[in-house]
Amino acid sequence: MTETTTTPAPAEPTGRSRRISIARIVAVVAGLIGIVLALAMAVLPVTYTKVxxxxxxxxxxxxxxxxxxxxxxxxxxxxxxxxxxxxxxxxxxxxxxxxxxxxxxxxxxxxxxxxxxxxxxxxxxxxxxxxxxxxxxxxxxxxxxxxxxxxxxxxxxxxxxxxxxxxxxxxxxxxxxxxxxxxxxxxxxxxxxxxxxxxxxxxxxxxxVDTRFVSSPTTLKLAAALAGIIMTIASMIALAVLDTQDGRRRRRLLPGRMKRPRGDDEDEDAPALPPGRKPWWHVSVLDALVVAVLIIWLFVGGNTADDGYQVTVGRIAPGAGYLDNYYRYFGVPQDPFGWHYQYLALWMQVSTATPWLRLLPLIFGVLCWFMLSRGAFGRIGSAVRNSRAARWAGAFAFLAVWLAFNNGLRVEPFLAVGILATWLLVERSVATGRLFPLTLAIVVAAFTLTVHPAGAIAAVALIAALRPIFVRLRSRIRRDGWFPTLTPILASGLLVLYEIFADQPLASILEGVKVQGIVGPTNKWWTEAMRYYILQNPTTDGSIARRVGIFMTLFAVILIVLVLLSRRRVPGIATAPLWRIVAILAGAVGVLAFSPTKATHQYGAFATLTGVLVAAATAFISPQVIRRRCNRTFIAAAATYVLAVVFTGRNQWWYVGSYGIPWGDDTPNVAGIKLYQPILLIAVIITLVGAWQYFRDDRRAQLGEPIVEPTSGVRGFLGRMPTYSLAIVLAIVLVFNMISFAKAIQTQRGSWSWASSNVNALRGNPCALADAILVEADPNQGLLSPARVAGQENSSPGAALAGKGMVGFTPNGVATDLQATYDDDNDADSDQQDPTQTDPSAATDTGEN
CATH class of the missing domain: 2.60.120.610 (arabinofuranosyltransferase like domain)
Structure with a gap:
């Protein structure tokens, strides 16, 4: 008798498994096509017009x-x-x-x-x-x-x-x-x-005419670009489908209710905590305040140093046929850095009125604050998210940098957005283990980098998270394989090539880089100290407004690092993301060192980093983290010392932004007393209070007496003040800036100011300063006649200029050597008579300028 055995037929693949298999194929095939076409963009032909x-x-x-x-x-x-x-x-x-x-x-x-x-x-x-x-x-x-x-x-x-x-x-x-x-x-x-x-x-x-840079894509290049972009996006979407195998169903693009982060292993699908927390679209008082300040600053705030430069390059781009640097580089393209002139050129086609132009940094500023308040503060931990002092200090710190650096058309507002967006997307990828946010972070970092060399700070956010990213990549490669995992990531990094080589070949880009390197500026990395020296100079680059944000950033970083080194875990703080923010700032300092220019305006890219770091530092000053009250008082004293150093600068703003500004050419003072002097005195007093607390608390500990800090009354209020010290210092400077511009408006009433100019623009008169310039129709009218002096001939103007018949004047009266002989170490010679003087009374020096 024959025994028959039957083998069951293989189970039909389910819809989900079939979808995953298709996603793997699409991720590889579409990604490879996107990579190949992106690399080919540099050598695909373009159309030139012979003129x-x-x-x-x-x-x-x-x-x-x-x-x-x-x-x-x-x-x-x-x-x-x-x-x-x-x-x-x-x-x-x-x-x-x-x-x-x-x-x-x-x-x-x-x-x-x-x-x-x-x-x-x-x-x-x-x-x-x-x-x-x-x-x-x-x-x-x-x-x-x-x-x-x-x-x-x-x-x-x-x-x-x-x-x-x-x-x-x-x-x-x-x-x-x-x-x-x-x-x-x-x-x-x-x-x-x-x-x-x-x-x-x-x-x-x-x-x-040399039109080698005036080119347009051929049909082949345009088709390749469109196909490559579509394939790259398809590959990234396929990677997002593969992400769904982790079992989580929800894939939010916007933040939900904020959760308590748990380091790198935060459960993104955990229920919202606490249940009564407001959704992300809820507008708080702090939100309204930040947006209101940004809107007010749009109308009254000063300009940046390069607004005219940016406007001119953007305006001539359509006529030139490419992004031509009008000022410096002999007409070579701005690529691969400077694609932001593309959207500037489009923006200025609507209007060149200042309020319209400043709407761009306003949009970037609101977007930065949205990401800070809805994403960054929550990612650092509940100690920041739930702390009113931390959130307000972070807001003031963000505004301190933004108002001083980012109220114009330079690239720093965009860089601030790109840096923070990259970090948030990287953190989301690390927290969830999904790779689609990582591809978005790579895209954002690449486009931020190609705006300006300082955009490499965004790439530092990727480098800072390499270790946890590699951990997640290894597990994904074991599950999905090498090619389905890595191909979409590489394709996303090359997506920016479609923009760089959209209408320019590789030869034009290389020529532009060559000319920019020859013309300069090309300051070397070892001259980076010059940037910090300039920040402390009594000039616009070292003004009060520019100092406070950067000084407080350095102060916050030092405080955070000291606390994290002394304590491995801080209650309510996700230390891993915070360490990565610190690493990004350290990397940013290195990136700026390799920047060819050493001006302070590039600090505007730190705006969002400053907001996060100051908020975290404020959370560290709370009694839950720093338990000894004397240490919190010493921190408050140190912040006050920083404020005193800030006010040793001048209240200067760029160019016409200084019209009517009080102390625009001097250190702020009242009745001859410099403002930094009473601030320094307050800092000393706070230091003495901290020393008293130190010895008193030690004495109580020796006697075994409990140390109970008051929670109410004046003493309780004063005890809580150190926690708000950073917010108070920043608020003082912000209020000082607002009062300064309010005073400028009052001083310049009937004349020109940014406020009156921008209001006039809304009324239909966008000519700004052009309408306020006074020009003599006939310079010869009102010409002064020579004074009638006893014993002196009443000569013609020509004879007067020639020194004919003049008393005490001669055509050769100016010495051939005008070199100053003043000695900084010994000014005793300042009152000595110059032997070349013909009039002894002319040697008197009052010492006033």
């Missing part, structure tokens, strides 16, 4: 004429130039001579230094290029020779020319050659002194 300038051009009667044309080249010099000028045309110029052809106007500033000139003098015919005479022949002989023609050619190898059909009677050279690409002339247009009706036979000018 030529030809002259003479037909007139309105369709006949050739010699009229000046204005054609300034964005790239200054052409790729090639051909010029032919018959010598006979010199006879059509006046006897004194004139310009036959030039590439810059003759009366322009330093015209001979940059342009090409073919001109005639009374007796010579000249070709001059960049202050060098290249050809010089007799005019009369040349203009009377029928076949004489000046021919010039310039290209990327140099410039050369000759006089054809002519031999100079005096033996002068009739040809030249300069094998230097930098010898090409600058092109502003084509100019001549020839009469418009001159015979133009044989006269020609042709130049090819």
């Amino acid at each position: 030529q300038i030809k002259w003479p051009q037909p007139t309105s009667q369709n006949a050739s004429g010699v009229e000046n044309i204005l054609a300034p080249n964005v790239s200054y010099t052409p790729t090639n130039l051909d010029l032919s000028v018959p010598c006979r045309l010199a006879a059509d110029l006046p006897a004194r001579g004139g310009v036959l052809v030039s590439t810059v106007p003759e009366n322009g500033a330093e015209a001979g230094k940059v342009g090409l000139f073919v001109r005639a003098t009374t007796d010579r015919l000249l070709v001059a290029q960049r202050n060098a005479v290249l050809l010089n022949v007799p005019r009369a002989q040349a203009q009377s020779t029928p076949d004489c023609t000046i021919v010039i050619h310039a290209d990327t190898s140099g410039i050369r020319g000759e006089i054809q059909g002519f031999s100079a009677a005096d033996g002068a050279s009739t040809s030249f050659r300069l094998d230097d690409p930098n010898a090409r002339p600058q092109i502003i247009g084509v100019y001549t002194d020839l009469p418009s009706t001159v015979d133009t036979t044989g006269l020609s000018y042709s130049s090819t």
Whole structure:
């Protein structure tokens, strides 16, 4: 008898397992396509438009004429130039001579230094290029020779020319050659002194404009970019589908009710704590205050140093055809850094009125505060989230940096958003074990980096979390495999290449980087101390407003590090995310060290980091963390010392922002007393109180007496003050700033101020300072006549300026050596008579400036 066995058929895959299998395939295939196309963007072809300038051009009667044309080249010099000028045309110029052809106007500033000139003098015919005479022949002989023609050619190898059909009677050279690409002339247009009706036979000018940076994507490149972006996004979505295998169902994009974080292993699906907590969209009093301050500052606040720079680069971008640096880099593209000019250019197409332009930093500021209050404070822990002092101190710290640095069009507002968004997304990935937030963090960091080199701070957020990220990657690779896990992550990092090479090839980008490195500034990393030196100078870079946020950031970091080193765990604090924030700030200092410029305005990128760190430091000053009251008092004293140092600066703001500002050129003082002096006295008093508490509490401990801190009354209020010390210090400076600008509005009433200018813009008059400038129609009106002095001739103004007949004045009365002889170490010579003085009374020095 035969025994029959049956094998059960394999179970049909369920819908969920089929979806996971498809997601793995899509993650790999779409990710690889996105990677390949992103790398190919650098070498895919682009379309160039060849632009030529030809002259003479037909007139309105369709006949050739010699009229000046204005054609300034964005790239200054052409790729090639051909010029032919018959010598006979010199006879059509006046006897004194004139310009036959030039590439810059003759009366322009330093015209001979940059342009090409073919001109005639009374007796010579000249070709001059960049202050060098290249050809010089007799005019009369040349203009009377029928076949004489000046021919010039310039290209990327140099410039050369000759006089054809002519031999100079005096033996002068009739040809030249300069094998230097930098010898090409600058092109502003084509100019001549020839009469418009001159015979133009044989006269020609042709130049090819250097439009290598004015390019557009071909159909192939555009299709590849669209396909690559779609594939990359599809790969990231597939990775998000693979994330769902962890069993969690909810995938919120916006924060839910805030939870108590539990380090790196926070359960994202844990119920909200406490149950009565308000949802994220609830607007608190603090939210309203922060947004109100930002809106008020939009109208009354000062400008940044580079607002005009940013506006000009953004405005000329559409006309230039690419992101051209108008000011510095000879027209090379801003890429790979500077794509924010793209949205600036679009933004300014609506209006260039200041309130509209400042709406951008306002939007960034509100977004930063939203991420701080709804995400960052909660991620640090319940000690920050539930502490009113911590939240208010964090808000004031954020505002202190934002108002001082980020009220303009520089890139720092965007950097502040990108840095905090990257950190939050990284923390979400670490806390949940999911990788889709990590890909978003990589995308945000990449686009933040390509805005400005300082955007590398966002990449530091990724580096700071490498260890927990690697732990989660290992577990995901064991579950899903190498390619489904890593391909979408790599594709997300290369997504920014689609923006960088959207309409530029690799050669243009490399040329731009090369020119920027040559032109500079290229300050080295070992000169980074200069930035901190500038911050302490009595200048706008070291003003009161700019000092307070940065000084308090350093103060908060020192306090946090000391507490974390002394205690492994702090109640209510997620120490791992906090250590990563500290690491980001340390990395930010390193990134700025490699930045080619050393100005303080780049500290504006610290705005969100400052908010988080000061909030955490405030939570550390609570009795639950620092139990000894004397230590909390010493911390409050240290914060007051910082405030005193802050007020040793000047209350300066950039340019017109200082109009009407009190103490704009001096250290704040009242009745001759510097404001930092009473602040320093208060700091000393607080220090003495802390010392008294230290010895008193030690004595009580020795006697075995309980140390009970009062919780009510004046003593209880004073006992709680150290916890609010950072908030109080920051609030003092913020109020000082607001009062200063209120005073400026009052001082400048009837004149110009940012407040009146922005209000006028809302009324339909966006011309800002242009309407307030007073210009003399006739400078000669109101000219002062020489004073009538006894024993002195009543001479004409010219004679007075010449010193003719003047008493005590002579045309040679100014010494040939004006070098100062003042010695800082010994000022005893300041009252000595200068032997060159003709009037002994003139040697008196009052010491006032």
